Amino acid sequence: MNYGQDSKLTIHIILIQESDNSIMEKIFTDASEKEITRTIAQMFNETLMEYSDCDVIIIGAGPAGLMAGRELCKNDVKTLIIEQNNYIGGGYWVGGYMMNPVTVRYPANKIWDELGVPYRKISDSLYATWGPHACSKLIASACDSGVRFLQLTKFDDLVLKNEKVSGVVINWMPVSALPRNITCVDPVALESKIVIDASGHDSVAVKRMMDRGYVKWKGMEPMSVTGEDAVVEYTGEVYPGLIAAGMSATETHGLPRMGPTFGSMLLSGRKAAQVAISKLKKIPNPDIKI
DSSP, X not given: OOOSSOSOOOOOOEXXXXXXXXXXXXXXXXXXXXXXXXXXXXXXXHHHHHHSEXXXXXXXXXXXXXXXXXXXXXXXXXXXXXXXXXXXXXXXXXXXXXXXXXXXXXXTHHHHHHHTOOOEEOSSSEEEEEHHHHHHHHHXXXXXXXXXXXXXEEEEEEEEETTEEEEEEEEEHHHHTSOTTTOOOOOXXXXXXXXXXXXXXXXXXXXXXXXXXXXXXXXXXXXXXXXXXXXXXXXXXXXXXXXXXXXXXXXXXXXXXXOXXXXXXXXXXXXXXXXXXXXXXXXXXXXXXX
């Protein structure tokens, strides 16, 4: 992906005289502060303008959301992921108890093969690798596929039209951290044909619909690693235009938590993308290339 005018970087090293008569090598070419600011603002504005109307908006950039975004963009589906944190990856950076190895059970190791993640075979059923390696590979693959991100972006509400979810309402994350009387800042809306709630335990979009009586939300059951099968099975549309994936599906349908193993998150994200694509194919729109 080309972000500049030329993929080749030429470094010009020039000797310049400093005021104290010492010699310093000039490594970088000239660019002004205002040029840097304008570039950042312009590229951010490009995302808002282009993705204020897109095919799919995913809430949450954890393993399920990243995997869903990757699969969608590989199928030419215009996809935006909103994330409330500055970083993306969710809990996939670490395993359990602040230790950073992560595990998956067969067949989820096949996704690691696709991403080029090296791993250890612990048994015929269990595979392990370092969280930073697995997470960074998935992030890179999602970016390479064409996923666009808005970080530090807080989900506020859903857009609902003709009894169908048709987008999200968002605000700056720092706004929600301050008292209402200090930051009375209205949110903005982004439209989409499908919304995927991959916000983890918070399941923010599904809960918003539950608060209004549109859907039921049960809350997760105690831990059992066998719950991974159910996560993938129950990944799907919970209301027209709204798909629950990953831990959001666990919380919505009252499934057992599975603990620090991530296979179901990856496979749930893939299934969420497949469900979204099947829904998009039923929507008459010449702009969708699937």
